[in-house]
Amino acid sequence: MEELANIPWNLIMPILVLQLILAVVALIDVIRNKRTNGPIIMWVLIILLVGTIGPILYFVFGRRQT
Amino acid sequence: MTELLRVSQLSKIYGDNKVVDSMTFELVEKTSTALIGPNGAGKTTALSMMAGLVTPTEGTVLLKEEENKDSRASIGFLPQYPKFFPWLTAIEFTEMAARLSGVDSRIVQSEAQKTLEFVGLGDAMKKRIGTFSGGMKQRLGLAQAVVHKPKLLLLDEPVSALDPVGRRQVMNLLKELQQQTTILYSTHILNDAEEMTDQLLFLRKGELVENGSLSSIKEKYANPRILIEFESVEEAARFLSISTWTLASKNNFVSIDPSHQQIGMTEVLAALHADSFRIRKVEWQTANLEEIFMKVVMSS
Amino acid sequence: MKNTGVLVQKEFREHSRNFKLYWIPIVFIILGIVEPVTNHYLPQIMESVGNLPEGSDFMWPQFQGTDIFVSLMGQYQLIGILIIILAFMGSISGERKSGTATLLYVRPMSFVSYFFSKWIVINAIVLGSLWAGFLAASYYIRILFGPVAFGDILKFVGTYSLWIVFAVTVVLTLSASLSTGAAAGLSILILFVFQVLDSVIGAFWTVSPWKLSIYATYPLQGDSVPTGYWMSLTLTVVLIVLLFILGAYMSKRNASKTTV
Missing domain, CATH: 3.40.50.300 (P-loop containing nucleotide triphosphate hydrolases)
Structure with missing residues (x-):
């Protein structure tokens, strides 16, 4: 595992931070809006478990626009 | 205007x-x-x-x-x-x-x-x-x-x-x-x-x-009518037999269309009184907007 | 055009409150960072994951910084354009269908202002996201692969941006003309299928908006200006103008289809 230690985490950090922001914004929206296409719990799980794509899937397909 | x-x-x-x-x-x-x-x-x-x-x-x-x-x-x-x-x-x-x-x-x-x-x-x-x-x-x-x-x-x-x-x-x-x-x-x-x-x-x-x-x-469209309710069918029939107005009747009710006959409530009441008809009610009826609506809009 | 400001403000509020103003740039920036990082650390990642055969001495291609810009553009060509289509396909058709457009259309509003307000705000979000993504990528490429001449990056991003404005205009004009579903389908046809067709049988011509993404890379490859480059730019600008006029006209023509 020493190869992983060689990876400079300060370069990777911004990715993780941005992904976290994305997931948090999506979660706040899903909880505040409470209106989704499909079950709300499904979208919470997708946001939390499907990596970067999860929040995007929510914003594009899960979010009720009106 | x-x-x-x-x-x-x-x-x-x-x-x-x-x-x-x-x-x-x-x-x-x-x-x-x-x-x-x-x-x-x-x-x-x-x-x-x-x-x-x-x-x-x-x-x-x-x-x-x-x-x-x-x-x-x-x-x-x-x-x-x-x-x-x-x-x-x-x-x-x-x-x-x-x-x-x-x-x-x-x-x-x-x-x-x-x-x-x-x-x-x-x-x-x-x-x-x-x-x-x-x-x-x-x-x-x-x-x-x-x-x-x-x-x-x-x-x-x-x-x-x-x-x-x-x-x-x-x-x-x-x-x-x-x-x-x-x-x-x-x-x-x-x-x-x-x-x-x-x-x-x-x-x-x-x-x-x-x-x-x-x-x-x-x-x-109001189609006003004077509706008289007599106490009995016989009284209504008696009224029909002596009245000279155009009338419609059913059982003990008689209705008069006043619009073409130049008569109003006063004439009707006077006639009823003159021959002492036994009546329950005399009423002036006009159609309300709902009836007019049905007549104008729903017809044909 | 006096109503343009009010409508632009409405569009900005809309995209701020549905979070498109935030998540689209974040996604573009993530793509811009992930591309150089994974390419640079790919050998190490593969080794640490450890599913290479024992003793194999695989030669990883030696990427230049310029290659990463090109492969990042490949990501934007797929994911970026998909996001543009999905996020903005209902911009006008959706307002018609839900009936929210009705209370705008009954006012003394010019449909040129209406279409323009959407066009300018969507382009601002998308181009801002694209530029932020390339900026983040430039920083990482500089650290991991060495510097690339700034002028070349600028020419590359500039040309590619025009293609993106074309893509936004296509999606918005289709949304003005058709239902949301039809607009999405036709956008995919025009922006993806035509692109593939152009690369397969496009050897017979040099002037086409679908060639802009390939032409855009010429400064990075150290090539001279390709034949048909300037004509393609001009044609794309002309098409954008024509699509804009069509879009404004179609929003007006379809105004009576709004749900009352």
Whole structure:
């Protein structure tokens, strides 16, 4: 595992931070809006478990626009 | 009696379907007019054409206005089910509506606030419309329709979706607006029409079948009768045998059509008294608006 | 055009409150960072994951910084354009269908202003996201692969941006003309299928908007200006103008289809 230690985490950090922001914004929206296409719990799980794509899937397909 | 709106030969044809068929009428300034007809009579389409939303197949809508001015600036329109951007607040939406309708940017904010307070949304103006109930949306709909002080207010079924309390409140608002502007509203609820109207337009299958003041239409269709209830069938028969008037009878009831016979209540009562008929009740009957509606609109 | 400001403000509020103003740039920036990082650390990642055969001495291609810009553009061509289509396909058709457009259309509003307000705000969000993504990528490429001449990056991003404006205009014009579903389908046809067709049988011509993404890379490859480059730019600008006029016209023509 020493190869992983060689990876400079300060370069990777911004990715993780941005992904976290994305997931948090999506979660706040899903909880505040409470209106989704499909079950709300499904979208919470997708946001939390499907990596970067999860929040995007929510914003594009899960979010009720009106 | 200044004329504000002139609608001539207004028609909308979708395929073979004449939704609105050569509608012609005028509206006088600062009057209220009810557009009455059953569902599917073409009320919404007619109002949409006047609001400039739907292009007429034929005919014209002419608003008396200064030249070279977009007439939509002088019209306020409330659809039957107004839809709002749920992510805007009530004040943001009303201000946007006012700006788009050309209200001076220096007074937009105060005008929007005043209007929201007028419709009773003063406390909710900073809330997002997405959180509003149906009644609140209907009032916001009214606010956006009047915020730019339009000369003509077009309202499509303004109260039919509301509960009795909301309906009373909105009717009261409309009565206040009646003093300041010209209102044309559609409805299928005749109590509303009877309560607030100077002119009635009856629409049937897209055609304007009757146009007149409430009193003139009532007079025309009211069909007054004098109805006498005798104590017995024999008494009724006795009356029939000696009376010289044109009568109709059933059991112990006799009805008299006074309109062509130059008789009134006084003559009838005198005749009944002279021969001491035994009666229970004498009544002057006229049709109410609902009966007139059924007669005018539902026939054929 | 006096109403343009009000409508632009409305569009900005809309995209701020539905979070498109935030999540689209974040996604573009993530893509811009991930591309150089994974390419640089790919050998190490593969080794640490450890599913290479024992003793194999695989030669990883030696990437230049310029290659990473090109492969990042490949990501934007797929994911970026998909996001543009999905996020903005209902911009006008959705307002018509839900009926929220009705209370705008009954006002003395010019449909040129209406279409322009959407066009300018969507382009601002998308181009801002694209530029932020390339900026983040430039920083990482500089650290991991060495510097690339700034002028070349600028020319590359500039050309590619015009293609993106074209893509946005296509999506918005289709949304003005058709229902949301049809607009999405036709956008995919025009922006993806035509792109593939152009690369397969496009050897017969040099002037086409679908060639802009390939032409855009010429400064990075150290090539001279390709034949048909300027003509393609001009044609794309002309098409954008024509699509804009069509879009404004179609929003007006379809105004009566709004739900009342």
